Amino acid sequence: MNTKLVAMAALGAVGISFAFAHLDDPKEQDRIPRFEGPAYRPTAPASQRSAANIGVFDSENIELLSWLPLNEFGSPTTGSDCWGYVAPQSNREYAIMTHSDGTAFIEVTNPGNPQIVANIAGPNSLWRDVKVYGNHAYSVSEGGSGIQIFQLANIDFGNVSLVGTIDDFGTSATHNVAIDEESGFLYRIGGGDNGLRIYSLANPSSPTYVGSWTDRYVHDAQIVTYTEGPYAGRQIAFCCGGFNGGFSETGLCILDVTNKSNIQQLACLQYNNPSYSHQGWLTEDRQYFYLNDELDEQDFGTPTTTRIIDVSDLDNPVQVGTFSNGESSIDHNLYTLGNLILEANYRSGLRVFDASNPLEPTEIAFFDTYPADNLAQFNGIWSVYPYLPSGVIIGSDLERGLFVWRIDYTQFTMSLDSSIPELLDPAGGNEVLVDISTEAELDDSTLQLIYETQSASGAIDLELLSGTTYRATFPALPCGESAAWYITASLTTGQTRTIPGGAPSSTYDTLIANGTSVTFNDDAESDPGWNITGSATDGQWNRGVPVDCGRCDPPSDADNSGQSWLTDNSSADGCNSDVDGGQTILTSPQLDASNATAIIEYSRWYSNGSGCTTAPQDDGFLIEVSDDNGSSWTTLESLGALSGGWVDASFLVSDIAGISNTDQFRIRFIATDTGDGSVVEAGVDGIKISSIDCDKIPTCPGDINGDSFVNVTDLLQVIARWSQADPDTDIDGSGIVDVADLLIVIASWGPCDP
Numbered sequence: 001m002n003t004k005l006v007a008m009a010a011l012g013a014v015g016i017s018f019a020f021a022h023l024d025d026p027k028e029q030d031r032i033p034r035f036e037g038p039a040y041r042p043t044a045p046a047s048q049r050s051a052a053n054i055g056v057f058d059s060e061n062i063e064l065l066s067w068l069p070l071n072e073f074g075s076p077t078t079g080s081d082c083w084g085y086v087a088p089q090s091n092r093e094y095a096i097m098t099h100s101d102g103t104a105f106i107e108v109t110n111p112g113n114p115q116i117v118a119n120i121a122g123p124n125s126l127w128r129d130v131k132v133y134g135n136h137a138y139s140v141s142e143g144g145s146g147i148q149i150f151q152l153a154n155i156d157f158g159n160v161s162l163v164g165t166i167d168d169f170g171t172s173a174t175h176n177v178a179i180d181e182e183s184g185f186l187y188r189i190g191g192g193d194n195g196l197r198i199y200s201l202a203n204p205s206s207p208t209y210v211g212s213w214t215d216r217y218v219h220d221a222q223i224v225t226y227t228e229g230p231y232a233g234r235q236i237a238f239c240c241g242g243f244n245g246g247f248s249e250t251g252l253c254i255l256d257v258t259n260k261s262n263i264q265q266l267a268c269l270q271y272n273n274p275s276y277s278h279q280g281w282l283t284e285d286r287q288y289f290y291l292n293d294e295l296d297e298q299d300f301g302t303p304t305t306t307r308i309i310d311v312s313d314l315d316n317p318v319q320v321g322t323f324s325n326g327e328s329s330i331d332h333n334l335y336t337l338g339n340l341i342l343e344a345n346y347r348s349g350l351r352v353f354d355a356s357n358p359l360e361p362t363e364i365a366f367f368d369t370y371p372a373d374n375l376a377q378f379n380g381i382w383s384v385y386p387y388l389p390s391g392v393i394i395g396s397d398l399e400r401g402l403f404v405w406r407i408d409y410t411q412f413t414m415s416l417d418s419s420i421p422e423l424l425d426p427a428g429g430n431e432v433l434v435d436i437s438t439e440a441e442l443d444d445s446t447l448q449l450i451y452e453t454q455s456a457s458g459a460i461d462l463e464l465l466s467g468t469t470y471r472a473t474f475p476a477l478p479c480g481e482s483a484a485w486y487i488t489a490s491l492t493t494g495q496t497r498t499i500p501g502g503a504p505s506s507t508y509d510t511l512i513a514n515g516t517s518v519t520f521n522d523d524a525e526s527d528p529g530w531n532i533t534g535s536a537t538d539g540q541w542n543r544g545v546p547v548d549c550g551r552c553d554p555p556s557d558a559d560n561s562g563q564s565w566l567t568d569n570s571s572a573d574g575c576n577s578d579v580d581g582g583q584t585i586l587t588s589p590q591l592d593a594s595n596a597t598a599i600i601e602y603s604r605w606y607s608n609g610s611g612c613t614t615a616p617q618d619d620g621f622l623i624e625v626s627d628d629n630g631s632s633w634t635t636l637e638s639l640g641a642l643s644g645g646w647v648d649a650s651f652l653v654s655d656i657a658g659i660s661n662t663d664q665f666r667i668r669f670i671a672t673d674t675g676d677g678s679v680v681e682a683g684v685d686g687i688k689i690s691s692i693d694c695d696k697i698p699t700c701p702g703d704i705n706g707d708s709f710v711n712v713t714d715l716l717q718v719i720a721r722w723s724q725a726d727p728d729t730d731i732d733g734s735g736i737v738d739v740a741d742l743l744i745v746i747a748s749w750g751p752c753d754p
Helices: 026-030 296-300 712-720 739-747
Strands: 002-006 056-060 062-068 079-086 093-099 102-107 115-121 128-133 136-141 147-151 161-166 176-180 185-189 196-200 208-213 217-225 235-243 248-256 264-269 277-282 288-293 306-310 318-323 333-337 340-344 350-354 362-367 381-385 393-397 401-407 412-416 431-438 448-452 457-461 463-466 469-473 482-490 496-499 508-512 515-522 531-533 541-544 564-567 582-587 598-607 621-626 634-639 647-652 666-673 681-693
Touching: 056 062, 062 362, 079 128, 079 393, 079 401, 093 128, 093 136, 093 393, 093 401, 102 128, 102 136, 102 147, 128 176, 136 176, 176 217, 185 217, 217 277, 235 288, 248 277, 248 288, 277 333, 288 333, 333 381, 340 381, 340 393, 350 401, 362 401, 362 496, 412 496, 431 482, 448 469, 541 582, 598 621, 598 634, 598 666, 666 681, 712 739
Parallel strands: 079 381
Antiparallel strands: 002 056, 056 362, 062 401, 079 093, 093 102, 102 115, 128 136, 136 147, 147 161, 176 185, 185 196, 196 208, 217 235, 235 248, 235 277, 248 264, 277 288, 288 306, 306 318, 333 340, 340 350, 350 362, 381 393, 393 401, 412 431, 431 469, 448 457, 448 482, 463 469, 482 496, 482 508, 515 681, 531 582, 541 564, 564 681, 582 666, 598 647, 598 681, 621 634, 621 666
């Protein structure tokens, strides 16, 4: 149920300044004055309650328990991180919130009447993060001063003390802090261009430096000790970052940090369409890692997108999907709790997803702390902490301070009980089974399969089979087109679930056909006759197993066959170099794309973007096709600045402007380096030509006017359009109306046989 929560609102202007900033972090450019207003403490004594001013927050299934704007903490201009603490003797609960001036400690045992216990100064900074180990808290910032150490043993008596500051290795700036509570080690993360700086917490009041990992910049990390399974006893760090401050080869690196003097890199994954790997968190079973990329929404215009990475094999992490709620905002910090994912997504606020199906999380609740809009800018909520035993959730907001919530939603799950069809029969009849589980009342009118093709769209009601199992049956659909489809269901209260999560922004896309016929398939395991030409002085195309050379090149092939086509980067050549001094051109042999439904498919990798070159965007990647065996060429794709990642491309040949279906089809891939300082890496894999099979042809193809009868009307239509290129009358698809079309009309004369 959508609700409007009336709370306090009054804007005031306050000057903003910061001592230091994280390298190239764009948060600074979006700074606006902090929100001014009285606190919201609904369960405080009457004399302490604030009068309600006008203010509106959109929310669904989240109850606001209280709210402390930044002015409650004194003079800070921005808020940042948050964490939680439970006093072991009393079980009283506390929120810890960092802000531009320091670190605040707030009791939230009565979540409707939070009380600030302490507010301890630190170096001025927009970036400050905090974590807890035992009865100590550790705060770091980009403003310097290393690690601030706070004693929490007497917090129940209103006493939090700064007991020390550690600043003994590397820069005084630190971007974040992580603690592996199982092993008792603290990790200073980032700051300048640092990776990990590691401290033993054997003496929690005086951390001792024990080692570092500086191969890459690390922006955020989760470190855990495995207690069972094949990795039992090993301390593993899941690090979000890359080279050049995290902007180059950004992704997820998995490290074995058990031996602090001999840290082992197990794997580094550069996920699809990367921009800036920011933060992520493991599922409780440690099978998946959900990762936030902080800049892809701005760089690519994509909706809020979270990556799903399978980390069950630490040596071989694999991206297995993404999920989105379709909003435009930037995803920032997320944490998992049971089957829930709680994301602090800047201008769209706190977003809560049900990940009962870990590959298809579905949004179930939200609280928007930035009412104005959900744009991809750096305002609004920074972080969320969901681990207090009472179930109270706390969130920290850049302009609006500390929020205290409780999630209030009815258990409502929906998942597929059958596989996704590989093809949809044009005659209809494909079924998918859906399990819908809830104790609340379903709105039967909303249980539907929604579909859309290039020429048709509609909604099909789900059919209850038994118990919680429903069936969705596809109708007849146009052969040769692709159906974008999803399943949706709602409760009478308004809660909605979709499969896949994030629909309709995210859908399944399934080809409508009786089958496909592959006429050419090159997985790069052999050479069917490609030609390599071009003026490049180095980095010419070759074929081999990709080698991760740390220069934005592909770490693996696209189709998992082993090899791909690459620009001078393979196991056969080692890490020679990128493209230099001109073009390198990879041209296919002559291919048969004469079928009217022929499709050209391939996977491509291209990197020349920021972080891999001192001259980004100077060069390009050109894909061209020819229908006359290479005598002339037509541009299919022209790509500018990209940051790598395998991308799948697919085109219906007949839809390519200026190209006809022919058995003299060729495709070529041109990677170029014409400037100084560029690092250009390209790859191609899985090149395929296939045709769509549509076996269900009409019984009377001569029925031109569609009246289910072939007669003199259709015959006159052929005569009237004789020698013309009329697609409605050109029955055999030859490109012109002629005697062949006339013979088809005569052959199918009479009523159509259904």
